[in-house]
Amino acid sequence: GAVVSQHPSWVICKSGTSVKIECRSLDFQATTMFWYRQFPKQSLMLMATSNEGSKATYEQGVEKDKFLINHASLTLSTLTVTSAHPEDSSFYICSARQPSGRDTEAFFGQGTRLTVV
Amino acid sequence: GESVGLHLPTLSVQEGDNSIINCAYSNSASDYFIWYKQESGKGPQFIIDIRSNMDKRQGQRVTVLLNKTVKHLSLQIAATQPGDSAVYFCAETNTGNQFYFGTGTSLTVIP
Numbered sequence: 001g002a003v004v005s006q007h008p009s010w011v012i013c014k015s016g017t018s019v020k021i022e023c024r025s026l027d028f029q030a031t032t033m034f035w036y037r038q039f040p041k042q043s044l045m046l047m048a049t050s051n052e053g054s055k056a057t058y059e060q061g062v063e064k065d066k067f068l069i070n071h072a073s074l075t076l077s078t079l080t081v082t083s084a085h086p087e088d089s090s091f092y093i094c095s096a097r098q099p100s101g102r103d104t105e106a107f108f109g110q111g112t113r114l115t116v117v
Numbered sequence: 118g119e120s121v122g123l124h125l126p127t128l129s130v131q132e133g134d135n136s137i138i139n140c141a142y143s144n145s146a147s148d149y150f151i152w153y154k155q156e157s158g159k160g161p162q163f164i165i166d167i168r169s170n171m172d173k174r175q176g177q178r179v180t181v182l183l184n185k186t187v188k189h190l191s192l193q194i195a196a197t198q199p200g201d202s203a204v205y206f207c208a209e210t211n212t213g214n215q216f217y218f219g220t221g222t223s224l225t226v227i228p
Contacts, residue, residue, distance in 0.1 A: 006160075034215060041125050043206060044161070044218040093160050095216070105151055106208070106216050108160035 002028050004096050006109030013084055013116055020080045021112045023050075023094030029074035030096035034106065035067075038091040050077040050094075084116045125204060127223045136194040136226075140207035140219040145188060147209035151216065152181055152192045155204045164192070164205075194224075202226045 003026040013019050023033055031052045036044040048069055049057040056069035066088075068080040077096075081088055091113050095106040130136045142150070148169040153161035167174045167181045167190075174181050180193040190207045204223045208216040 004160075032214060036218075041223075043125075043221045046215055046217060049215055091158075095160075097214075105163045105166060108153075108162070111158070111160045113158070 002026075002096075002098055002107045004094065004107045004109045006092075006094055006112050008112060009110060010113045011115070013114070015085055015116055016083055018080055018082045019084055019114060020078055021092055021094075021114075023077045023079070023096070023109055025075045025096045025107075028096075028098045030077075031074060031099060033071060033077040033094055033096045035069065035077075035079050036093045036095065038093060038111075040091075044093060047079075050079075052077075081114065084114070086116045089114055089116045125221050125223045127225065129225045129227055130197050132199060132226050132228050133196055136192075136197045136201070136224060138192045138194075138205050138222045138224065140190040140192075140222075142188050142190060142207065142209045142219060144209060144211055144217075145185075146211040149210050150181070150183060150190055151208045152179075152190070153206045153208060153218075154201075155206060155221075157203075161206060161208075190219075197224075197226050199226045199228055 005024045007022045033050040035047045038044045047062045050069045050071040052071045058064045071077040093111045095108045097106045151166045152164040155161045165176045165181050172183050178195045182191045204221050206221045207219040210216045
C-alpha cells in the first residue's frame with residue numbers, strides 16, 4: 001500500500017517554542033492531506049484539511065493561528081504548533097488519500113508524539 | 118464536526134474466540150466507512166472498508182456489517198489472536214474527502 005511518513009516521531013520542546021511536524025506521501029502525490037490530534041485513550045480528532053497550493057481548512061474550534069499548516073508541494077504538508085504549551089502535548093497524526101477515486105482508504109503516518117515541558 | 122471521541126470502551130476475549138466490535142456513526146449522509154486498527158504509539162492501519170450500497174463485506178478473518186437504518190457498523194474478527202490486541206476505530210466520510218473517527222474500542226486478547 002501507499003506510504004505516508006511523518007517526522008519527527010517524537011519531540012520534546014519547551015513551553016513557548018514552536019515545533020514543526022512534516023508529513024510526506026512517499027509514493028504518490030496528495031493534493032489533500034489531513035491532520036489529526038489524539039489524546040491518550042481517546043479517538044482521533046480531525047484538526048484541519050491541508051490543501052496543496054491554498055489555505056488549509058480548519059475544523060471548528062481549532063485555532064488556525066496556533067496550528068499553522070503549509071502544503072507547499074504535492075508530497076509534503078507541515079504542521080507547526082506555535083508557542084506550544086503543555087496542553088498542546090498530544091499525538092499528532094497526518095493522513096493522505098491517493099487521488100485515484102472517491103472511495104479509497106486514507107493512509108496514515110506513524111504519528112508524532114509531542115511533549116511540551 | 119462528526120462524532121467526538123470519548124474514553125475508550127474495552128473488550129476482552131479469549132484467544133480463538135470470535136470478537137465483535139461495534140460503532141455508531143452520526144452522519145446519515147456518510148457513504149463510505151473504514152475500520153482501522155491502531156497499535157500503541159502508531160498510526161492507524163486499514164483493515165476493511167465498506168460502501169453504503171452494501172450491508173456486508175468479508176475479508177480475511179474479518180467481516181464488516183453496515184446497518185444504515187440505525188447508523189451502526191460492526192467488525193467481526195474470527196478466531197481472534199493475540200496479535201489482534203489493539204484499538205479499533207471506525208471512520209466515516211460523506212464527501213469522499215475527510216474521515217471522521219468514532220470513539221474506538223480497545224481489544225485485549227487473552228492467551
